[in-house]
Amino acid sequence: MRFIALITLLCLLNLTGLMAQSNFDSSLVSIQAKNELFHFSHTPVSGYFQRYDFGFSGANYTSGKYGEVKSPQLPQKQQEYQFFSQGKRTWNDWILSGAFSYTKQLQDSIGWKQVREITSNPYYFGNIKPGNWNNDLFDAQLAITRPVWSKRILVSAGADYQLENLVRTNDPRPTIDYYNLELKGQISFQVLPEIFVYGLITRANSSEKGGVKNYNASNDSYGQVEYNLFTLMGFGSYNLQQKRNYNLNGQANGFGGGVIGKKGAFRFSNEFQLTNSTENFIRKNSDGDEQIGEYYLRAIRNDLFIHYSSTDYMVQLISGIKLDQGDDYNFLFRGLNYDYHHSAISTDLVFSKESLGTWEWGVGVDYSSLSKQDYNASHYISYATIKASVYSQVAWRLKSGWQLSPQLELGFQKAMDEEVSIGANQENDFTRMVLYPDYYTQLISSAEIDARVDFSKKFSKFRINPFLGINQTLAVGELPTFWESGSKDLFSSFQLGVNFVH
Amino acid sequence: MTKNNYLKTLVCIALAVVGFSCEEKEEGPRVQPVDLSLHVVYGTDFNGQSADGVNVTLTNVTSQQVYDGVTDASGQLILEGVPSGTYDIIARKSYTASEFEAFAGVSTDQEEVVFNASQSGFTISTATSAMALTLESGRVGDLVIKQVYNSGSDRVEGALFRDQFVEIYNNSNDTIYVDGLYVMGALGKTSEGTGAGYLGNGQYDWSQSIGMAATDDANENYLYAKWIYQFPGTGEEHPVYPGKSIIVAQTAVNHKAPFTGNKGEAVTVINPDLTVDLNGADFEVYLAEDGGSPLESDINNPDVPNMNNIFAFGRDFILDNPGREAVAIFRSQTDVLSLPAYATPNVTEIKSTTKLYYQIPADLILDAVEIQPSPTNQVPRKLSTSLDATYTYVPGGSYSSQSVIRKTSKTFGDRVVLMDTNNSEADFGYSEIANPRGFLQ
Known part of the structure; x- marks a missing residue:
């Protein structure tokens, strides 16, 4: 969806004239541009707001590395090779937009994960011994909009399709096939000149199927503890019966609404969506299927975007709210066992002033609060984090016609309100090897520096934008006792790529 | 109310007001750990009397977590916070020859007399929070x-x-x-x-x-x-x-x-x-x-x-x-x-x-x-x-x-x-x- 939003941005910037007050050519690389890309609209109707047909493609490579201090369920190293393409076409009154991406993902040394990804869903396979993953990820999106009734009503539909194949290359070795299909329907009404309100419904179905094998048959035995398959069932509860195949089937229904438009010097959007999803984890072997648990997640999202431009200055306000609440039904325990709560608020303010040249400045604050509880295992954690960041970017035109845009961001994160409670005599392998490392990692105060430089040049038929970026996150102050002998180098990454607009 | 609890309450209210679920959700009781009460006794050969000093071990069959304790003078043992689940339960008490003679009033030609009790695949839940074990001396x-x-x-x-x-x-x-x-x-x-x-x-x-x-x-x-x-x-x-x-x-x-x-x-x-x-x-x-x-x-x-x-x-x-x-x-x-x-x-x-x-x-x-x-x-x-x-x-x-x-x-x-x-x-x-x-x- 970020690619569709990028197109929205391009068209708005180039075709609606709303960015005409901008005093530099920032169509692809400016902070303002990227914010509109990610936050203006994620719904099928966004294609309507793009005034011109276009195409946008790119390729990038990202390499990231965590330090010693990390959750065992994160990779020690990760590399991604990605290719993407998207575009928008108008045919008579029909507006079509689409996007496609392929990512090859290589991950080193992930432990306690024998499924596609670790989410808030407490039901999954895991094992102690870390292993490497080789993943192929495909994503395709299509949206279509038709204005009716003299363009006072917009009828839109969209489909997002993900197809993934994931393979772990060390014993025990899962092979996982996954797909997710989300359908969206949207209707927008013009309530005022250039202001639309809309309603949205979504329906998604997903299927994840995995089978785990050991190439070395001796790793099948109970005595090979690091290769034993755990069926995780909560946040401390688990089952060691060795059944090596699973299905994770999901359904999600959502609805939402919002407003998009402009008035005077303001351009704005606000999107609100509620989604209710259910995932069913089934374990399988030659004896038949065994239903293990169902996980229910209720999610609220609200994204606000306001952009103000005058001849002298520009201000952007972006704010997002996420509220998730999850619980389960455990078929083996025959009852409700797990609770999950996560709430997050993020706010960014970006500013640029004509008298300051091509500089942009921004500040951001992110607050997140999380709690998890496994009643049967008597495990509970909760914590909150707050992160503040400042960032800036400048655009310089070079003689060759290239534009150079370096960007620097500094951030600081701190944890608060932390609590962990494990019942007496209830510590187990999961507690020691997953819960404690992850929890105490979250409590570390950290400083982050993110630097990126974009080059951009327009040719007759296309614009090119190569870029490269680095990120470094370091622990600040003393590490928790659990990690007292660990390194303060928490994370570093490097990215380079090239984008084309054609 | 702490900040976290405030936010959680806000979330729950918001989600409860909406109520738009199209999927049926399984309902059931909250799974809770159990304070298990055990009573260990001897078999009829010893009049079913309570057995003190018995080592009792509970092993969760599916997670292999172990909970154990020793019975008191009345043969009772309470194990707190035992997760609901399926367990193998073993109780064991051993006597030297002289200890057995003092206990049973009869002598034995064995150097050690061992009493065992076991239950395999026993379900512990809030509905089953007490059990009895009967010790037997095997041949x-x-x-x-x-x-x-x-x-x-x-x-x-x-x-x-x-x-x-x-x-x-x-x-x-x-x-x-x-x-x-x-x-x-x-x-x-x-x-x-x-x-x-x-x-x-x-x-x-x-x-x-x-x-x-x-x-x-x-x-x-x-x-x-x-x-x-x-x-x-x-x-x-x-x-x-x-x-x-x-x-x-x-x-x-x-x-x-x-x-x-x-x-x-x-x-x-x-x-x-x-x-x-x-x-x-x-x-x-x-x-x-x-x-x-x-x-x-x-x-x-x-x-x-x-x-x-x-x-x-x-x-x-x-x-x-x-x-x-x-x-x-x-x-x-x-x-x-x-x-x-x-x-x-x-x-x-x-x-x-x-x-x-x-x-x-x-x-x-x-x-x-x-x-x-x-x-x-x-x-x-x-x-x-x-x-x-x-x-x-x-x-x-x-x-x-x-x-x-x-x-x-x-x-x-x-x-x-x-x-x-x-x-x-x-x-x-x-x-x-x-x-x-x-x-x-």
């Missing part, structure tokens, strides 16, 4: 099963399952003759059965076998034989000296070296270190001349006496290599072939081809051991608590070359006395490579 014998090598060795580089054996040991200080002694494997389900003909733990309910004549407990008081072999001899032909053992081999050859099978082809191994030399076995099972289709590896070592084939299972003396086996030794004055025999309880009609299994009274059993594939993949138990309170297993599983082997209790000079408390979890360990006549280090 400890002079002859014990010392080692069972059922796993076999690697399928490609080892001897597969043809190198299996059972070792029987004289744990006393007198010479014992094995003439006429029987060795048997107990029959049972290798997966949980449900419905008519099965007990709550998924094992056969033999009381429902067609024509069952036993008026006492057909499950607790008897074993049903999957296979039976008998030591030959008329009385005093085959002695086992104190601290010595006898090996009963599937095939008494040196499996580390090539040998010629009964079809004239060479039978070899790639890695001799994975298997054993059974050329010196005391007895072997030879079925090639009993009809049927013998295994190529079933050859006769003329220097090794053959066991009497009373009731064979399969093409040779083949033990279940995943470990779904229970082995017992017994003596019987009555010809075993004249004992009652019954079909499995799931059989609804006896036909000429229906297999019947001999009913062996449990009070004939001298020793028995229950083997399982692993703690987390157990099959329904075949033996009662009085025969074996628990089970043993090899962690390496099938074709691992590992064997279960009884631990050493004490030594008197050159003579080793092995552990024998009728609790194979305590009595047995495992050997990385099966070790005929060896001892656990």
Whole structure:
């Protein structure tokens, strides 16, 4: 969806004239541009707001590395090779937009994960011994909009399709096939000149199927503890019966609404969506299927975007709210066992002033609060984090016609309100090897520096934008006792790529 | 209210107001850990009195988490915060000879008297938060099963399952003759059965076998034989000296070296270190001349006496290599072939081809051991608590070359006395490579 939003941005910037007050050519690389890309609209109707047909493609490579201090369920190293393409076409009154991406993902040394990804869903396979993953990820999106009734009503539909194949290359070795299909329907009404309100419904179905094998048959035995398959069932509860195949089937229904438009010097959007999803984890072997648990997640999202431009200055306000609440039904325990709560608020303010040249400045604050509880295992954690960041970017035109845009961001994160409670005599392998490392990692105060430089040049038929970026996150102050002998180098990454607009 | 609780409340209110779910959600009680109350008593031989100082261990079958404690003076034990789930429960108390005499008022010729109680696959939940255990003292014998090598060795580089054996040991200080002694494997389900003909733990309910004549407990008081072999001899032909053992081999050859099978082809191994030399076995099972289709590896070592084939299972003396086996030794004055025999309880009609299994009274059993594939993949138990309170297993599983082997209790000079408390979890360990006549280090 970020690619569709990028197109929205391009068209708005180039075709609606709303960015005409901008005093530099920032169509692809400016902070303002990227914010509109990610936050203006994620719904099928966004294609309507793009005034011109276009195409946008790119390729990038990202390499990231965590330090010693990390959750065992994160990779020690990760590399991604990605290719993407998207575009928008108008045919008579029909507006079509689409996007496609392929990512090859290589991950080193992930432990306690024998499924596609670790989410808030407490039901999954895991094992102690870390292993490497080789993943192929495909994503395709299509949206279509038709204005009716003299363009006072917009009828839109969209489909997002993900197809993934994931393979772990060390014993025990899962092979996982996954797909997710989300359908969206949207209707927008013009309530005022250039202001639309809309309603949205979504329906998604997903299927994840995995089978785990050991190439070395001796790793099948109970005595090979690091290769034993755990069926995780909560946040401390688990089952060691060795059944090596699973299905994770999901359904999600959502609805939402919002407003998009402009008035005077303001351009704005606000999107609100509620989604209710259910995932069913089934374990399988030659004896038949065994239903293990169902996980229910209720999610609220609200994204606000306001952009103000005058001849002298520009201000952007972006704010997002996420509220998730999850619980389960455990078929083996025959009852409700797990609770999950996560709430997050993020706010960014970006500013640029004509008298300051091509500089942009921004500040951001992110607050997140999380709690998890496994009643049967008597495990509970909760914590909150707050992160503040400042960032800036400048655009310089070079003689060759290239534009150079370096960007620097500094951030600081701190944890608060932390609590962990494990019942007496209830510590187990999961507690020691997953819960404690992850929890105490979250409590570390950290400083982050993110630097990126974009080059951009327009040719007759296309614009090119190569870029490269680095990120470094370091622990600040003393590490928790659990990690007292660990390194303060928490994370570093490097990215380079090239984008084309054609 | 803390910040986190405020946010959680806000979230819950927002989500409750919406109520737009299109999917049915399973409802049920909140799963909670349990404060489990246990009461341990002695059996009727000791008037059911409460048992103090009893070590009680609960092992969650599916997670292998362990909770334990010791009963108080009134035989009570409360274990707090035990997660709901399925558990194997063991209670154990041991007395020295003098302690037992002070307790029971009678003397014993045993150096140690051990009482056990066990419950396997017991469900603990908020609906079941109290239970009672009754201690029983099992028979400890002079002859014990010392080692069972059922796993076999690697399928490609080892001897597969043809190198299996059972070792029987004289744990006393007198010479014992094995003439006429029987060795048997107990029959049972290798997966949980449900419905008519099965007990709550998924094992056969033999009381429902067609024509069952036993008026006492057909499950607790008897074993049903999957296979039976008998030591030959008329009385005093085959002695086992104190601290010595006898090996009963599937095939008494040196499996580390090539040998010629009964079809004239060479039978070899790639890695001799994975298997054993059974050329010196005391007895072997030879079925090639009993009809049927013998295994190529079933050859006769003329220097090794053959066991009497009373009731064979399969093409040779083949033990279940995943470990779904229970082995017992017994003596019987009555010809075993004249004992009652019954079909499995799931059989609804006896036909000429229906297999019947001999009913062996449990009070004939001298020793028995229950083997399982692993703690987390157990099959329904075949033996009662009085025969074996628990089970043993090899962690390496099938074709691992590992064997279960009884631990050493004490030594008197050159003579080793092995552990024998009728609790194979305590009595047995495992050997990385099966070790005929060896001892656990």
